[in-house]
Amino acid sequence: MSFYLRRVAFYLVTLWAAISLNFLLPRLLPGDPAAIMLGKLRRASGGRPLSEETIEAITSILGAGKDMSLWDQYVAYWGRLLQGDLGVSSTRYPASVADLIAAALPWTIILVGVATVISFLLGIIVGAWVGWRRGTALDHLVPVTTVFQSIPYFWLALVLVAVFSVQLGWFPIVGGYDVFEFPAGPEPTWAFVGSAIYHAILPATTIVLSSVGGWLLGMRNMMVSTMSEDYVVTAEAKGLTPRRVRTRYASRNAAIPSLAGFGIALGFVVAGSIVMEQVFSYPGIGKLMIQAVQGLDYALMQGVFLVITLTVLAANFFMDLIYGFIDPRVRHNG
Amino acid sequence: MTRTKRSFAVALAAGAAAIALGMTGCTPSAGGGGDDASVLRVWAGSATPINNNFNPFAVDTAVHATFGVIYEPLFFFNQLSADAPVGLIGDSYEYSEDGRTLTVTIKPDLKWSDGDDLTADDVAFTFGYGSNKSEQFVSAEATDATTVVLTYTEPQFTSASLTLGSTYIIPEHIWADIDDFMAETNPEPVGSGPYVLKSFSDAAYTVEANELFRDGAPAVTEVQYLGLDSNQSSQDLLTTGKIDWVGQFIANPDAVTGEGNITTQNLQQDPTTITTCANADLGCEGAQTDPAVRQAIDVAIDRATIADKAFAGLAGESSPSFTLQPRDEQWLSDPELATSPQEANAAEAGAILEAAGYTKDADGFYGTGGTAFEIDLFSPDGWTDYNDAAKLISEQAADAGIRINARTVSDAEYWTPIQSGDFQMALYGLTQSIVADPYSNYHEYFAGTSTAKVGETPLVGQNYARYSNPVVDGAVLAAGATQDVATKQAAYATIQAEIARDLPYIPVVLNASQSFFNTEKFSGWPSEGDLYAAPLPYLAVANAVVLSHLTPAK
Numbered sequence: 001m002s003f004y005l006r007r008v009a010f011y012l013v014t015l016w017a018a019i020s021l022n023f024l025l026p027r028l029l030p031g032d033p034a035a036i037m038l039g040k041l042r043r044a045s046g047g048r049p050l051s052e053e054t055i056e057a058i059t060s061i062l063g064a065g066k067d068m069s070l071w072d073q074y075v076a077y078w079g080r081l082l083q084g085d086l087g088v089s090s091t092r093y094p095a096s097v098a099d100l101i102a103a104a105l106p107w108t109i110i111l112v113g114v115a116t117v118i119s120f121l122l123g124i125i126v127g128a129w130v131g132w133r134r135g136t137a138l139d140h141l142v143p144v145t146t147v148f149q150s151i152p153y154f155w156l157a158l159v160l161v162a163v164f165s166v167q168l169g170w171f172p173i174v175g176g177y178d179v180f181e182f183p184a185g186p187e188p189t190w191a192f193v194g195s196a197i198y199h200a201i202l203p204a205t206t207i208v209l210s211s212v213g214g215w216l217l218g219m220r221n222m223m224v225s226t227m228s229e230d231y232v233v234t235a236e237a238k239g240l241t242p243r244r245v246r247t248r249y250a251s252r253n254a255a256i257p258s259l260a261g262f263g264i265a266l267g268f269v270v271a272g273s274i275v276m277e278q279v280f281s282y283p284g285i286g287k288l289m290i291q292a293v294q295g296l297d298y299a300l301m302q303g304v305f306l307v308i309t310l311t312v313l314a315a316n317f318f319m320d321l322i323y324g325f326i327d328p329r330v331r332h333n334g
Numbered sequence: 335m336t337r338t339k340r341s342f343a344v345a346l347a348a349g350a351a352a353i354a355l356g357m358t359g360c361t362p363s364a365g366g367g368g369d370d371a372s373v374l375r376v377w378a379g380s381a382t383p384i385n386n387n388f389n390p391f392a393v394d395t396a397v398h399a400t401f402g403v404i405y406e407p408l409f410f411f412n413q414l415s416a417d418a419p420v421g422l423i424g425d426s427y428e429y430s431e432d433g434r435t436l437t438v439t440i441k442p443d444l445k446w447s448d449g450d451d452l453t454a455d456d457v458a459f460t461f462g463y464g465s466n467k468s469e470q471f472v473s474a475e476a477t478d479a480t481t482v483v484l485t486y487t488e489p490q491f492t493s494a495s496l497t498l499g500s501t502y503i504i505p506e507h508i509w510a511d512i513d514d515f516m517a518e519t520n521p522e523p524v525g526s527g528p529y530v531l532k533s534f535s536d537a538a539y540t541v542e543a544n545e546l547f548r549d550g551a552p553a554v555t556e557v558q559y560l561g562l563d564s565n566q567s568s569q570d571l572l573t574t575g576k577i578d579w580v581g582q583f584i585a586n587p588d589a590v591t592g593e594g595n596i597t598t599q600n601l602q603q604d605p606t607t608i609t610t611c612a613n614a615d616l617g618c619e620g621a622q623t624d625p626a627v628r629q630a631i632d633v634a635i636d637r638a639t640i641a642d643k644a645f646a647g648l649a650g651e652s653s654p655s656f657t658l659q660p661r662d663e664q665w666l667s668d669p670e671l672a673t674s675p676q677e678a679n680a681a682e683a684g685a686i687l688e689a690a691g692y693t694k695d696a697d698g699f700y701g702t703g704g705t706a707f708e709i710d711l712f713s714p715d716g717w718t719d720y721n722d723a724a725k726l727i728s729e730q731a732a733d734a735g736i737r738i739n740a741r742t743v744s745d746a747e748y749w750t751p752i753q754s755g756d757f758q759m760a761l762y763g764l765t766q767s768i769v770a771d772p773y774s775n776y777h778e779y780f781a782g783t784s785t786a787k788v789g790e791t792p793l794v795g796q797n798y799a800r801y802s803n804p805v806v807d808g809a810v811l812a813a814g815a816t817q818d819v820a821t822k823q824a825a826y827a828t829i830q831a832e833i834a835r836d837l838p839y840i841p842v843v844l845n846a847s848q849s850f851f852n853t854e855k856f857s858g859w860p861s862e863g864d865l866y867a868a869p870l871p872y873l874a875v876a877n878a879v880v881l882s883h884l885t886p887a888k
Contacts, residue, residue: 035791036749041394042796054391054465054516092385093395094517103383103536158566166570173574174560174567175537180375180576183558185535281563283382283537291381294745 003324003331011317018309023077025305026298027070034059036296037090058093086306087299091291097303100288105270105307107176108277108284111200112269115207120262122208123215128251130216131223142220145213157206157279164202171202174281203280207273215258222254229253256327263319267312372886373540373556374856375577377568378871382561383536388523390502391464391515398871399541399559402878404447404525405502408438408457410875411495413603414865416661416770419494420879423452423503423526425480433489433815436497438482445546446505447530457482459506464515466501468493492777492814495769500874528552528882537561553885554856572596578852581870583719585646587848595854599869602650602844603658606720608711608727609762611755612838613800617788620758621707626690627736628837630700633686634734635727636678641843644722650844651676654834656764656779657772657826658844664819665772667827671834674841680734687735700735708737712751713761715742720761723842752798755788762798763845771822773813776829779839782807799838806832858884 037058068076080087086097130138148156165173172178177186177195186192226232227250235249274286285304292300324331378398387396390405402410408424427438444452454476460466461474461484472485484490490497505524512518523531529541529552540558543551560577562568565584571577572590584590587598610628611618621627632654641649653659655671666672684700692700692707699706711727713720724740731738738759751757767774777795778784782802784795792798806829813825833839849869851859860869860880867879 035753037394038791039749039753058516091395092383093387093392094519095385095387100383161566161570166574169574173570173576174562177537179535179538179560180373180558183535183538183540184533185537278563279566281382281537281561281567287382287563296745 004321007317007320007324011313015310015313018313019078019081019306020074022302022305022309023074026296026301027073034090037093081306086303089292089297089300091295091297091300097299100300101285101303101307104283104285104288107282108286109269111176111204111282111284112207112273112276113266114200115204116211116265116269118204119208119211120215120258120265123212124219124251124255124258126212127216127219128223128246128254131220131227131254132246132250134220134224142213142217145216147213148209149211149213151210153206153210153273154275154279156210157203157276160202160206161279172199175199176283203273203276203282206276215261218258218261219254222257223250226250226254259326260319260323263315263323264312266319267315268308269315270308270311372554373558374554374579374881374884375558375560376871377560377562377571377577377580377582378877379581380559380561381563384534384539384559384561386519386521386534386536388520388531389515389518390504390520391518397539397559398874398877399529399531399539399557400523401502401874402527402876403529403541403557403881404523404527404531405504406525406527406878407499407501407875408440408503409498410867410879411499411769412865412867412876412879413766413768414601414661414868416664419499422875423457424498427494427498429491429817433491433817434486436484436486436490438484438498440480440482441548442480444526444548446524446526447544447546448505448524449546450505450507452503452505452526453479454482456506457503459510460501460503461497463504463509489815491817492771492773495767495774499768527878529557529878532556549882552882554881557881572850575852578855579850579869579871581847581849581872583648583846583848584850585648587850590850595852596850597853597859598848598850599860600648600846600848601868601870602648602846603766604763604845604847605652605656605766605839606649606723606761606763606842606845607652607839608759608842609752609764609799609839610759610837611757611788611798611800612836613785613802616785616800616802617755618758618800620709622709622758624690625836626686626692627707627709628840629835630683630686630734630736631727631731631738632837632840633675633679634683634736635730635840635842636676637674637842638676639678639730640723640726644719644726645843645846646719648846648848650846652841652844654837654841655772655830656775656833656839656841657830658766658770661770662772665823665826667823667830671830678730678733683734683736694735698735699732699737706737708739709758711738711740711759711761712743712748712757713740714745714748724761727842753791755786755790755798755800761842762839764796764839772826773810773822776806776810776826776833777814780806780829780833781810801833801836801838803832803836853887855887856884857887 038055084098089095089097089100092100126141130141161173165171177192177199181195182192232245232249235245270285274290276282277284277287288300289304291297292304380398384397385395388400388404389396390400406422408422409419410422411419421441423440423444425439425441427436429436438457440454440457446452458474458476470486470488472487474482474484476482503526508524528544528547530544532540532542538558538560540556543555545551565582568577568580568582569584569590572580590596591598608631610622611620612623612628614623641647651673653672654674655666657665659666659672687700692702695701695704695706697706701707711724713724715721721742728738728740752760752762764775764779779797780801781795781797784792785797785800785802786792788800809825809828813822816822847870849871851869853859860866866883867876869880871877
């Protein structure tokens with residue numbers, strides 16, 4: 001049991017460190033969000049002098065911290081965090097960060113999540129098969145998939161859009177759903193779900209295409225080395241069916257290292273795929289992150305980083321527990 | 335496994351878009367995107383998620399349809415012409431002799447989109463509300479149902495376009511209850527414009543014809559505004575016939591207009607300049623504080639090449655007088671100042687520097703005492719036209735023996751130093767005056783009252799060059815206090831001579847602003863012969879004027 005207690009304690013400390021870093025990092029960046037917003041406001045208003053009221057309203061919300069010590073800000077930050085208040089976005093003023101994240105998160109989790117799972121399963125299953133039949137024509141799958149992985153992702157996505165959406169017209173060009181058909185936004189109907197799935201196919205394909213190669217290669221190589229293990233040889237010698245040797249003896253053990261990688265990949269699902277979201281105007285969270293960083297939107301930046309940190313930690317924690325369960329060796333220390 | 339891809343993310347460069355450009359240019363599959371042909375679809379530049387904000391005071395963060403389409407000012411000032419403004423809510427206006435009182439008559443029997451009457455009381459309320467109250471504002475009074483009298487402490491001749499052209503009239507019966515006007519998001523806007531909000535989502539929002547609009551509901555019954563994250567997406571949707579109107583940069587416009595149903599216009603108005611921190615007295619540091627150095631840079635750069643290579647040949651020629659030609663023809667004092675030199679003249683640059691006492695060092699760069707000076711020139715990373723222009727400027731200046739180091743910075747690092755004055759030179763776009771009178775350029779960017787010491791942000795104006803010249807200040811004051819053309823011309827001649835010599839902003843080009851619109855589905859767009867408004871979907875008020883001129887073509 002103490003294995004699990006140690007893990008919990010470890011993750012709590014990591015969590016505290018991550019949240020504190022999340023507070024500190026944006027403050028080390030140059031630039032002042034209030035100054036940026038005032039500057040843009042001034043340009044946008046065509047030279048109208050900004051009233052005292054306006055300047056005050058903006059600096060009080062965004063410029064906080066000039067007169068406060070770092071420690072007081074840190075305490076206030078924890079206080080707000082514990083109440084679930086992530087602050088107000090300056091680039092989307094006055095929208096709340098929590099609302100922005102809540103709207104973006106489901107899209108990212110579903111699309112990138114499903115794509116990651118598909119990519120993993122595909123890589124593992126095909127990889128196991130390719131490893132099993134090593135040395136045959138099937139081995140050519142390895143270089144083919146790794147080529148897709150080495151093509152810069154944005155290029156791959158742009159080419160697929162140019163061919164399948166613009167030229168052939170098979171898939172939509174942008175969006176998470178058909179904004180022409182559902183001008184009022186998401187609604188709980190099957191037609192909408194269908195539209196969302198249809199819009200997800202091409203972006204998901206790009207993610208799977210660009211990531212399946214890694215899983216496949218890893219699995220194939222593990223499979224090859226597992227098959228020279230004594231217990232596999234013994235199983236074959238016992239006269240078990242090749243199918244049983246492949247699935248129960250070789251694949252199961254070969255997949256264990258990939259599972260650890262899968263845990264990390266799952267954690268990063270929430271970070272979204274910034275490029276994919278940019279190319280497809282997909283309403284996900286990666287884009288919020290980019291916008292926040294570019295616009296020096298501290299609150300949004302912190303909110304997004306926090307959510308990403310929490311999920312990465314949670315996914316790792318979960319995989320740690322699972323791993324300890326599947327592979328008892330990790331529960332013994334030293 | 336996709337982690338490496340993520341770090342590539344930031345590298346999503348325009349270069350990638352250019353690759354796809356070549357591929358999409360061939361034969362786009364035709365086909366209507368939507369079902370209903372009478373819905374006009376627009377991309378005005380907003381990225382997703384679209385902000386649910388219809389607050390007319392949030393000039394920077396509210397959605398595009400707020401300005402002109404839902405809320406209207408009193409008059410429309412067409413920035414393309416020198417003609418008198420067109421009445422929207424307003425019917426006529428008149429200044430008192432001293433310019434301190436402005437009497438506005440509004441059209442009779444106007445309605446808000448919720449059915450209430452729009453009267454002079456609403457107009458008076460608007461001018462006394464929130465950020466509309468300027469420092470010089472005294473009072474706004476409705477003397478009868480259609481007349482409003484505005485009183486100020488100073489002459490207001492030059493602020494007509496602000497007061498009458500970009501103060502959005504709001505209904506008193508709704509806004510009287512709103513105290514925090516900056517934090518308001520106004521999700522159910524009630525305005526007087528040609529359209530009312532129909533539906534909103536963070537990916538798109540739709541406005542429909544306002545049945546109570548004073549000229550009757552517009553012919554285009556619905557307009558949908560889309561949120562898109564890249565210019566490439568917009569271009570793809572345009573070529574496949576799924577959107578009808580965009581304002582964006584497309585380096586190769588033929589790829590879109592080739593089919594014949596999309597028409598493009600390119601307006602060149604806003605000057606891009608090398609903004610310098612020019613005034614050592616206010617704390618600027620560096621060689622560029624010497625006017626001779628700025629003059630040398632001015633003649634050392636090859637604007638024709640910059641316009642061609644960095645701006646894809648789409649930019650216009652800028653004027654050191656900071657007037658817009660030919661619109662502001664009557665205000666140009668000297669034909670010499672119509673445009674900046676378009677070709678580089680390294681010899682002249684050298685002569686200017688030598689006359690000012692600079693000598694070449696061993697490497698051929700000018701400086702004093704054997705050490706060459708170096709000037710830092712920055713532009714925001716990813717604004718590829720600016721980045722390329724900065725690189726060219728650096729190379730061209732080097733040919734004349736001037737060392738300029740071009741570098742790129744993040745957006746955040748771009749805005750802050752410009753405002754605080756903590757920089758030497760930056761590529762920066764000024765905003766052209768929207769009326770046929772350069773006054774606001776002079777007041778905004780050159781007047782000493784519009785600047786502040788280095789380290790402080792100007793409270794009024796955007797004189798980020800920290801330029802301060804009593805001769806210019808006097809002339810700006812004189813021009814602002816009169817409506818007499820001859821007096822103004824004299825004042826402007828003084829200003830132009832001073833600023834063209836001192837060059838706190840070294841003009842580079844006039845920025846291109848391209849618009850693309852579908853002439854097959856809708857007719858009535860502004861054309862060469864009839865530029866009744868700028869066809870840019872993101873331009874406040876002009877966008878609404880264009881929309882109310884359109885009719886579905888079938």
